[in-house]
Amino acid sequence: MLPDPSGLSDADLERLRDDTPASRTCHHLNNAGSALPPQVVVDTMVGHLRREAEIGGYEAHDEAQERLAATYTALGRLVGAPPERIALTTSATDSWLRGFLSIPLDAGDRILTSQAEYASNVLALLAVARRTGATVEAVPDDATGVLDLDALRDMLDERVRVVAVTHAPSQNGLLNPVTEIGGVLREAAPEAWYVVDACQSVGQLPLDAPAMGADFLSATGRKFLRGPRGTGFLYASERALTLEPALIDLHAATWTTPTDYVVAPTARRFENWEKSYAGMLGMGAAAEYALATGLDVLAGRIGWMAERCREGLAELPRVRVHDRGTRRSGIVTFSVAGRDAADVAREIKAAGVNVSYSPREYAVRDFDAQGVTGLVRVSPHVFTSDDDVSALLDAVAAASR
Numbered sequence: 001m002l003p004d005p006s007g008l009s010d011a012d013l014e015r016l017r018d019d020t021p022a023s024r025t026c027h028h029l030n031n032a033g034s035a036l037p038p039q040v041v042v043d044t045m046v047g048h049l050r051r052e053a054e055i056g057g058y059e060a061h062d063e064a065q066e067r068l069a070a071t072y073t074a075l076g077r078l079v080g081a082p083p084e085r086i087a088l089t090t091s092a093t094d095s096w097l098r099g100f101l102s103i104p105l106d107a108g109d110r111i112l113t114s115q116a117e118y119a120s121n122v123l124a125l126l127a128v129a130r131r132t133g134a135t136v137e138a139v140p141d142d143a144t145g146v147l148d149l150d151a152l153r154d155m156l157d158e159r160v161r162v163v164a165v166t167h168a169p170s171q172n173g174l175l176n177p178v179t180e181i182g183g184v185l186r187e188a189a190p191e192a193w194y195v196v197d198a199c200q201s202v203g204q205l206p207l208d209a210p211a212m213g214a215d216f217l218s219a220t221g222r223k224f225l226r227g228p229r230g231t232g233f234l235y236a237s238e239r240a241l242t243l244e245p246a247l248i249d250l251h252a253a254t255w256t257t258p259t260d261y262v263v264a265p266t267a268r269r270f271e272n273w274e275k276s277y278a279g280m281l282g283m284g285a286a287a288e289y290a291l292a293t294g295l296d297v298l299a300g301r302i303g304w305m306a307e308r309c310r311e312g313l314a315e316l317p318r319v320r321v322h323d324r325g326t327r328r329s330g331i332v333t334f335s336v337a338g339r340d341a342a343d344v345a346r347e348i349k350a351a352g353v354n355v356s357y358s359p360r361e362y363a364v365r366d367f368d369a370q371g372v373t374g375l376v377r378v379s380p381h382v383f384t385s386d387d388d389v390s391a392l393l394d395a396v397a398a399a400s401r
Contacts, residue, residue, distance in 0.1 A: 001307065001311060005301075006297045006300035006301035006382075007297065008297060016383050019383075023383040027352055027354060028384075029354055029380055029392055030354040030355055031224055031226075031330070032170065032223055032379035033223070034222045034229060035223060035224060035225070036383070038285075038286070040289055041227060044278075044282050045278040048064060057277075067281055068277070068281065068284070069083070070288070071281060074284050074287035074291060075233050076235075078207065078287055078290065079202065079208065079217055079219070080207065080210055081209055081235050085236055085241075085266070086235060086236075088232075088271055089231075089232040089233060089270075090230055091232045092197065092199030092218050092219055092232050095216075095220070096121060096195070098245065099234055100216070101124070101246035102240075102245050103162055103195075103243065105132045106134070107132060110157075111129060111137070112160055112163045113137070113138055114139060114169075114176055115141050115365045116171070116172055116176070116363060116366045117164070117365070118169065118171075118362065118363060119361060121164060121166065137155065139151050144325055145172075146176050152181065152184055153184055156185075156188045156189040160192045163185060163192050163194050164197070165181055165195075165196060166196075166200075167196055167198045168200035168331060169363065170358065171331075171358040171375060172322065173323030173329050173331045174324045175205075175327050178212050179213075181212075182211075182213030182214060193240075194213055194216075195215065196217045196218070197218055199218060199223060200223055200329060201224070202220075202225050203224035203286070205299045206295040210237070215239055218232070218233075220232040221233070221283035224379075225286050225290060226286045227283035228286075231279045235267070241265065241267065241269070245269050247272075248261075249273055251264075251271055293382065303328065303330060305380035305389070306330045306380055312389060316397050317400055319335070320334060321334045322370060322372070332378040333358065333378075334396075335376065336400045339399065341357055341358075342359070345376045347395065351391070351394070351398065352395075355376055355377060357374060357375075357377070358375045360372070376396075
């Protein structure tokens, strides 16, 4: 196997693990579910909650304005965007819905999506299609297992209103070519709205939403970004800021006359006023920590550790690694012949290794194409150690006997 491309020294890795105390006490390989936060995230959140208790919630919010502004800036830097293009939300799904539901759709409109799209996204697509008379179609994969650009080009016409694609699917290590997809759309369907789900790629890969041509890009705080649960953010393009949000409150718009209002000119139009400001500040601290570590460093280390897991798993009897694509994320999925994946995941967790289980209903098209009903998912991070990988392989070996 090639050496670690991150450039991190042993001392660097020890410092990163010191920043994450729980990395010393558990084998956490479920960072695609909810990652271990660095201590600075915990301290930031607890500090704000203390201020709420000491001086009041509104007053603590007023006091934190500078740090909240820095949160927008840091999140924007993660995706190559200015802070006014960022909206704070409560989750990746919340972000995605706030973008997608603002796009007007009519009978006969076409929505294109990927084969590996996540259930929450597809359910929303199907529900809107049922209400409006639009249709939902999945673009075929190419021979490597990612969205086929030629097939996409062939499917585009003037009726295609939305193209919604997940960059790094939750249940597979593939990476869809989101920048290339954006290029195809600019050339062949410039009026189509492009919605990118980046909930699993923010925090582990350098991203540039404007270069993708994304109109909306959704993300969460709790996964590879290592922020708290209950947080997320949405990037909105300049064109997207012409859309009327599906839901507005007094934060997203100003009530100007008894019968009229004006929507905020920035991505704030996609926000709600009420949110956990401790959580938002924690997400901002996580973003600043990721930027200080270096997105290229994170991508190199996470990708390398994922490949180590794949290689080790592939050597075990009866184990099949399911990840496709020529370029892969930090998500590793596998099955054990003759074993129910949910049972395997439970046994691995009982052995002290945190992994997760992905059932068919999370990604019906993808699972049916592979002929499986469930997969075990492993997701290392920058703080993952050799001992973590060894513990995983020992637990899987025991489950595959």
